[in-house]
Amino acid sequence: MSIQLRNPWWIVLGSVLGLIVGNVTVLQFSTSVLMKPIMAEFGWNRSVLSAAVMLGSFCAAAATPFVGRLIDKHGVKPITLLAISFFALSTAAMSLAPAAAPVFIGMFCVLGVFSGGQAPLPYAKSIAGAFDRRRGLAMGIAMTGVGLGTALIPKLAQLYLDNFGWRGAYVALGATVFVIAFPAVALFLSEPTARRGALTSAMLPGLEARQVVRTTNFWVLSFVFLCIPIVANGIIVHLAPLLTDRGIPAQQAVSIFASIGASLIVGRLACGYFLDRFFAPHVAIAFIVIPALGVITLLASSDPVLTTVGAVMVGIGLGAEVDLIGYLQSRYFGLRAFGQVYGYLFAIFTVGTGLGPFVMAATFDATGSYSTALIGFVATLACAAVALLRMPRTYAFPVQHAGTEAIAPVSQAASGIRPA
Secondary structure (H helix, E strand, O other), X not given: OOOOOOOOHHHHHHHHHHHHOOHHHHHHHHHHHHHHHHHHHHOOOHHHHHHHHHHHHHHHXXXXXXXXXXXXXXOHHHHHHHHHHHHHHHHXXXXXXXXXXXXXXXXXXXXXXXXXXXXXXXXXXXXXXXXXXXXXXXXHHHOHHHHHHHHHHHHHHHHHHHHHHHHXXXXXXXXXXXXXXXXXXXXXXXXXXXXXXXXXXXXXXXXXXXXXXXXXXXXXXXXXXXXXXXXXHHHHHOHHHHHHHOOOOHHHHHHHHHHHHHHXXXXXXXXXXXXXXXXXXXHHHHHHHHHHHHHHHHHHOOOHHHHHHHHHHHHHHHOOHHHHHHHHHHHHHEOOOHHHXXXXXXXXXXXXXXXXXXXXXXXXXXXXXXXXXXHHHHHHHHHHHHHHOOOOOOOOOOOOOOOOOOOOHHHHHHHOOOOX
């Protein structure tokens, strides 16, 4: 049964709920908590676990463009609901992992493949189709779900770990994904290209995917969205080990994740607010400078308070990039191939999320310190900021000041959504 909710802000609510248990929060942030217990049982070093996260992220990256294409063709709901089901099952299946590193990594790769459909992609597409004038704010609010997940999932993972061990924790995490995300998508998300007699993808404004990938703008954005997650996820995934290495108790280290989650929420809300009011690439540069200062803070001091401040500043940057992908794409390339193009950009982003933790782990294993990686991360963010200065000062698909949010009346009527 399909439920029709007329106000498009219901889509935002559903997106918040779904992204609490999105692929990044479950695939990576829970690993930060479960890393040391798994290492202790199997006798592995940090590179093995980080390699699993990296290759799992690469598999998610490879799957995401296909998910986007399927969503463009078959709709947001059917593809996302199927992906959520398999993602939940594969998360729970990690509880069966043996003490063989290749098998563990292979299982994590399967988890990564199915995580590609429980990413911001379907939520961003549904929101972009329902909002225009307030698209930045709507995306910013929706993506606070990732911030909430960053605050909640590590705490839940620690709770599950304390009560059930790391194997039971994976089963509980899989159940949590399904119980939260499946109803959120089924009840609240809507099709931007409504299924029954409404707009088809070809009728939406924008470029075809094959046209987009031939533009310089696409590759500039690809470079930027590779750099940001290398830094942000590299630090966040290793934050608990980094803190405990500095003598901070494990429970306090997990509590610091709550402050990271809060910074994610602030970052997403602020970014969404500013995107509707200022030139988006300049907003993006601001949200690159802040985490760069956070990395410098982590380098300069091992004091627990300053370490927390630095991590929070990194989290603010991590809280903005997903908003920026959807917003910049919709303004420079339009909505016609939104799912597929978002899939390409998010795939590149996901590669960065896997590379960052691996670089951190490899650096630590080689030198006994994270310092070299952190210095490289500052340079990486500086390159991303410079690249954004190449983006055109005029959007190809600017805001339509017609007093409506949705793309066209026919789409509103068919989807049952009234403009916000």
